[in-house]
Amino acid sequence: MRHARWLVVLLVLGVGLAGCARPDVLSDRDGRIQVVTTTGILRDLVRNVGGDRVVTSSLVPDGADPHAYEPSLRDVRNVVYADVAFSNYMLLEEHAVIKALDANLRDGVPNVSLAEGAVKYAAEIIPLVENVALDAIWLGMRVRGTGADYGASRASDVLLSGTAVTGPGAMAAYLTESFGRPTFYLNSADGFEAANGYRDDTATLPPDAHTHMSWAFAEPGVYRLSMVAHLAVTPDTRPVPLGEQTFTFAVGVDPHSVPDMPGATVLRSGHADLTVDLDAVVRDEPAIYLLDDPHGDGDGHQRIHDPSRTVIEVPNKALAEVPTDRAFRFLGRPGTQIHQLPQAVLGKHVHGEIDPHLWQNVRNAISYVELIRDTLIRVDPAGARQYRANATGYVAELEALDGYVRDTVAQIPPSRRHLITTHDAFGYLGAAYDVQISGFVTPHPAAEPSLADRRRLTDTIRNLQVPAVFLEPNLRARSSTLTEVARSLDVRVCEIYGDTLDDRAATYVQMMRFNADSLRNCLAI
Structure with a gap:
């Protein structure tokens, strides 16, 4: 809002x-x-x-x-x-x-x-391929379609609002922004209030977008979350109702024993989203459903599931302790155990299906x-x-620049052609010039890396024996994890440009030549 x-x-x-x-x-x-x-x-x-x-x-x-x-x-x-x-x-x-x-x-x-x-x-x-190697399901929210039949544009908003939760305790859906600050999407502990057509417990996304979040449950048991979706075509028009749906979670209990849902499909791993389909109403189909993307790449293996016949499992291995930070008191007292599906990608991370770089x-x-x-x-x-x-x-x-980048990268032995960076912005460079994208601190520059991110980064650098890692100059202040890990492993820290220019790389040609030279100078020796 x-x-x-x-x-x-x-x-x-x-x-x-x-x-x-x-x-x-x-x-x-x-x-x-x-x-x-x-x-x-x-x-x-x-x-x-x-x-x-x-x-x-x-x-x-x-x-x-x-x-x-x-x-x-x-x-x-x-x-x-x-x-x-x-x-x-x-x-x-x-x-x-x-x-x-x-x-x-x-x-x-x-x-x-x-x-x-x-x-x-x-x-x-090239598509964005997301990490689905998690111990529990990775659950986000997604908007499919353009809503063109409603007059929607890329500046429109889709509002997915919680209206009710039943279950043995409170539940919350939230994202952890940079530096660990939580931002709510849903929180049943303080009820669900509506005002002026909008609800406080609302996730707001543009068309054709996707976001990650954490899902926390105070007590084990079966939870049912009711949600309603609206499309705000412009800021000054009344939101268009798209439908409502109820989602079922089995938290720390057998998902096959949920009352009134015998034979239900159980989602327990991979990547899934509570999805609003802007074009489904035009097709006279339900507009809100679960979209299961087991490979995380949007490559046609996505499956639609009816929420009334699907259970989302939150297993006992998803137990976590409430952090000591006061910002997380909404989850309970510090040290209290809760069940939580992880956000997986920390930081605000709204994106589409295609790598935009x-x-x-x-x-x-x-x-x-x-x-x-x-x-x-x-x-x-x-x-x-x-x-x-x-x-x-x-x-x-x-065209001469393309040849220069290609010839310069070719001077790096293939066994050393591994790129480890601040964030995931170099898939096109890797695909075009035969560079292996071997790791990054986080998928998104606004993300704060977790301990698991740090361990994975350390293992990757050590196992591949890479001589250098690369950070983007404009993200230097957010790159402490990359520089600290590199220093601990006695690995060089070099620079590479991703999304922006500066005085040293003031043009696109200068930026790409700099990147090629930096890769050769830091990896070939």
């Missing part, structure tokens, strides 16, 4: 700004096309295609993390006056960035999602450039010749 209220303020400010004199940052345009991008990498691609016919700015400043950046009023001001907008999307950017972009662009302004659009220009995409394969960046070229030509036909010439020259530079 915080984001929704904030966005209404931005919309009001955006309308007000439209009637004011243009700010200094945009006043010296000389008739040039104003382009706004979400990240600095996209800004650089646009500048190379647009040349002196465009003025380009990015919402996420260089050195900032696009996964977590919250846009400012100055950012919104640039959006209001933009003639064209480019985002990466595929849920790379913090949802507040996308909302600010989509809500404040003028009518008719092209708003291009490059990662999705570049597929038509031969960009290659396409530009780590230079061939994909070429596809971005071609889409940018065609979009600018559509917006500014008078500049078509210049845009084509700029794009042709830049593509030639990128």
Whole structure:
């Protein structure tokens, strides 16, 4: 709800700004096309295609993390006056960035999602494969479909709210953000209240998104959780009801002995989600169900389960003690044993099915450039010749860059071509240039690593005998686990760029050349 209220303020400010004199940052345009991008990498691609016919700015400043950046009023001001907008999307950017972009662009302004659009220009995409090697089921929440029949957009919100819990004790669903701070989705201990069409015990997700969380149960027994789903198409429209459903948990008891559910399917391992399907209502099918993804890769092995005939097992091996931190007192007194399905990925981690870091394969960046070229030509036909010439020259530079990265990485012996990084952002680099992605501290840069993450990282480095690990300069402050483990094993710590530029790597070409050189210099010797 915080984001929704904030966005209404931005919309009001955006309308007000439209009637004011243009700010200094945009006043010296000389008739040039104003382009706004979400990240600095996209800004650089646009500048190379647009040349002196465009003025380009990015919402996420260089050195900032696009996964977590919250846009400012100055950012919104640039959006209001933009003639064209480019985002990466595929849920790379913090949802507040996308909302600010989509809500404040003028009518008719092209708003291009490059990662999705570049597929038509031969960009290659790879799925996100998540770790499902857990002792108990990994249970999250998911939204499937686009909701286009409702008029939904990527800036819309899906609200999945708890309405009631029955069982022997309290239950809570929450995520642990960076530095261990919990954020509630559901907490039955204080009841379920509704206000203005929204409920306090609500998970909010964009379309086609997925999030992780922990599920805690105060006492063993059978729990039933009732939930209702709504679609908020825009912040100022009444949420559209999508349906309701009840989910059953067998906590520390035999899941096959749940009353009134003989022969029920038991979900006890792998990856599953409480799922809202935005397109199911149109097909006259239930909109809320359990989606089981046993391999964690969304590769077609997903199975839909009817919650009325499915039991989610929370086994006795899922016992955990309540932490001493006061922030976790909602779980009980410190040291009290509870049953808990682990969040598995610590930190706020909302994502889609596809790895969004396409530009780590230079061939994909070429596809971005071609889409940018065609979009600018559509917006500014008078500049078509210049845009084509700029794009042709830049593509030639990128093709040379692709060869440079490939030849440089090839100088590393295959047995040493192991990349261990701060977070999971280099799958495309690995697939394109034959680098084995052997480990990372966490899947998401905002995550705080667990003790299990640290042990796994230590074992990986020791077993593979890697000479170096790599951290992203903008995430250095969050990379203490990586640097401490490397120091304890006498392993070098080198740098690699993932999502953002800075003064040393001020352009996309410089960034990719730096990455290739860093890999060779740190792994080949």
